[in-house]
Amino acid sequence: MKRYLLKELTSMVTLKTISEKTGFSLSVVSRALNPCPDQRVAESTKRKIERAVQELNYRRNHTASLLARGKSTAIGVFLPYYPDSLLVDLVVGVTEKANECDFLCNFYFGMNSQDYVEFMGSVEEVGSSGILSYLPHVGFSSTELGRILQKYHQDGGRLLFMNSAEYPELGIQSLNIDNFSGGLLAAEHLFGRGCQDYICISPSSESWQSEQRRAGFFSFLEEKCVHPEIFYAESRSGYQNYLLQTIETMVSLNSSRKVGIFALSDYLAMDIAGMLIQRGLHAQIGQRFLIIGYDDLPACRHCIPALTTIRQPFRELGRRGIELLVGMITSTETGSKDMLQPELVIRESA
Known part of the structure; x- marks a missing residue:
């Protein structure tokens, strides 16, 4: 009852x-x-008026000014269709902050350029005042889609990408999680655990995020005059056989050597753990073979052994993204563009 009365008085x-x-x-x-x-x-x-605004808990109504510009208080949100907890955290953060700012969000999920073109058609149809989005695809800026986004910006729309490079020529700013620091955290932990050999497992489909993670990992180790091996998960059987041969060669040189393995996603890390378990090396995971993944998916804590990984603040990414975008739409300075920092979650595998 109290919450209802407070809302009534605020309105x-x-x-x-x-x-x-x-x-x-x-x-x-x-x-x-x-x-x-x-x-x-x-x-x-x-200053006096701003103090009164805070004391009265007044919330600005942006509807009138946006309508005058031919826009609505709707924000178009385009996200990749990944059925995992990271996407859920992102959606929760976006929704929470949009509700606080009295903006509506229209969510669209897709995986290719055609999906994004259809999304842009819907954005134009409802007069969305801003777009919060993941990168449509590498190299999109020189395509028809890039021209559509540029026109949207020229017509008064505001664009903010997440976990992406910026495209100032299209009016696109970005807010990112610091993937470089994530890779650095992994390398620092494995080095601190006394690993002598290092392997980085990268997905076959290159992305801006994986490049940054790998760069952070290599940067720390190269300062220590260590040069990791890198494997790309292109052919499941092919790369796994080669990887196992490399690991066996490393440990055959010295039975006490520790091998640090950094996989650029939790799925890859779980694959590596499964391979070692199949070879009867279960007891040596976390002792001789130290494995770190990336993302901290719910399954990580239920693996045997539980997976050490890098946690990404996706909920905060969603909240900060909306805060920044609303500030861009309303021409107010709100939110920080500083990169969000990942966190090392230490479990049994490393």
Whole structure:
């Protein structure tokens, strides 16, 4: 009941309420709260009005100003169709923050350029004021899709990509998780555990994220004059056989040598653990063979042995992304563009 009454009282706060509390006219209050006022407002006046806004818990209604620009308070969100917990965390974070900011989100899920073109058609149809998105595909900027995004920006739409390089020529900014630091964390931990040999397992389909993870891993080890082996998971049987031969060669040189294995995804790490278990090496995982994955999927804690991995703050990525995008839409400076930091989760495998 209390929460209902609070919401009811909050919704009754208007510019007139702020005017009465501060003693300033409606026009002065309106200009002070307008990111692009037609007349300058004294800083002392603006500060007093902003204090009143906070005390009254007033929430700006952006609908009118957006409608004047031919836009709505809807945000188009395009995400890859991956059925895992990372996507769930991202959706939860986006939804939470959008609700706090009184913006609506229309979610679209797809895996290719055609899906994205259809998404852009829906964005135009509903007059979305902004787009929060994953990268459609590498090299998209020089395609028809790049021209569609550029036109959307020129027509007043705002774009923010997540975990991607920026495309200033298209008006696209980005907010990222620090994948380089994630790779560095993995290398630092394996080095601290006394590994003498190192292997990096990379997915066959290259991505901006995997490049950064690998770069961080190699950067730390090369400073220690260590040069890791790298394997690409292209052909399941082919790369696994070669990988096993390499591991066996490493340990045959010295039975006490430790091998540090960094897989750029949890799925790859689980594959490697499974291979070692099939060879009867289960007891040596975490002792002689140290394995670190990436993502901290729910299955990691239920593996035997449980998987050490790098956790990514996807929920916070969603919240921060909406905060930044709303700031871009409303011409207010909110949120930080600093990269979000991953976290090493230590379990039995390393």
